[in-house]
Amino acid sequence: MAVSIFNEVLSKLPQFNPKDFEEIEIGYPNDEFQPEAELFDSGEAIPLPKDDDFDPESQSENEGEMGAAEGGVRAAGIEILAFYKSYRHINSPPFRGKWGIFYVNSGVQHISQMLAIEFPCAQNLREIALNFLWSHEIFHAKFDVGVLGFEGFSKTHLYLPQKFAFRRSKSYQPEEALANASAWKYAKSIDPNKSSSRSAQTIGIPGVLDFFFQFMKNQPGAYARFDENLFDLKSEAAAGIFNSQRSKYARADDLAPWVGLHPSGYCSHSDIPEHLVVGIKYSKLISPARFIPSVKEIRETPKFLSDVPVGHQSFWEKTKSKLIKSSCLPGLDFKYFEPLNVWSAKVNDNFRAHFSPISIPQGIWEAVSYGNHKKMGHG
Known part of the structure; x- marks a missing residue:
């Protein structure tokens, strides 16, 4: 022993x-x-x-x-x-x-x-x-x-x-x-x-x-x-x-x-x-302040929809579905990114989506931008 x-x-x-x-x-x-x-x-x-x-x-x-x-x-x-x-x-x-x-x-x-x-x-x-x-x-x-x-x-x-x-x-x-x-x-x-x-x-x-x-x-x-x-x-x-x-x-x-x-x-x-x-x-x-907030609804802005490249819609829909199932899933890497109130989620190895909360208690979010890691400020 x-x-x-x-x-x-x-x-x-x-x-x-x-x-x-x-x-x-x-x-x-x-x-x-x-x-x-x-x-x-x-x-x-x-x-x-x-x-x-x-x-x-x-x-x-x-x-x-x-x-x-x-x-x-x-x-x-x-x-x-x-x-x-x-x-x-x-x-x-x-x-x-x-x-x-x-x-x-x-x-x-x-x-x-x-x-x-x-x-x-x-x-x-x-x-x-x-x-x-x-x-x-x-x-x-x-x-x-x-x-x-x-x-x-x-x-x-x-x-x-x-x-x-x-x-x-x-x-x-x-x-x-x-x-x-x-x-x-x-x-x-x-x-x-x-x-x-x-x-x-x-x-x-x-x-x-x-x-x-x-x-x-x-x-x-x-x-x-x-x-x-x-x-x-x-x-x-x-x-x-x-x-x-x-x-x-x-x-x-x-x-x-x-x-x-x-x-x-x-x-x-x-x-x-x-x-x-x-x-x-x-x-x-x-x-x-450290909690990962829930996501129950995502509303895409016109700018966001225009940011999503042709052929990426399926990647985004899969990410959106996972976020609504649980924003805590590891592959999403859903996290607070920068002031003021911008959150980020991983779409695939090269692209991310950014969100702003409409109501964190109700889990309502607005998808505001979409792009590759460099464009989104992730290096």
Whole structure:
């Protein structure tokens, strides 16, 4: 069990004093949104049910809850939906006395419902959502246990200084890119278009890899870097852990292969406790300013209709239909773009549409312009 190696190594390390590391400087920007550990204390952590399809809070997200959850993910990353808490912090909030992987049930519902909208005939959606989140969070556990081995050898703290250094830049940790890369690998394994694995044949969904690709690309900071070269990401992480060099361009190539490497038998489902956090409503935790607003009606202006090129009408109609189904679908990348009140949605890889709200509470929008990325100001 992982607990044994934690107890063995941590008992030999000196007490960690954050004051010794207050002068650390890092070459990453501060987070735009910094959720505190106590964010989920209003919920209750129960053991994860053995039946992946069982939902103890069996209910669908309403539009407001979905918009709040998606807004939270885009501001703070996947840790809004699930998070790993190290054994090192077992006596700290949230959920004192517990450690491991915590799935926020509202977050599991959020992914499941978006999958249901995107793939209406698909099944096993809750199982897929849980496995996707586990694939991300288990990398954090592997990272933690792997660093622990070096701490046992050097009798020096390595993990806590790294976390302390990134306390105001959590979404920029290269560790998050590597964790999302792990989740992306899982997504690839269940897409029959990309994999012939058993999972792809039994619970797979054709096209699900692109769904999760867009879902992760919409996340902030390092979360969206999951498709970069894995060795470079590991080298960047190693430079921070082992050499106290923390920037996007720092490298420790000689130590990169060790990042995430852990003793076998310490990071399986049976080794890392799994909990389900119930009683959480994102609409009560996330500022309404971050919500992704719903779209129920779109009115095209004459200028907009004249902007749509010949042959693009089908692309636009498909985008409009998806927006009305759910403005939170990852492939739409529906987002606030610029003052005053201009919102943008992706039509395809080269074109976007811009909107102005007529009534956000009623979900009524006006489509005002259409064009390629450069014309629309997206680079």
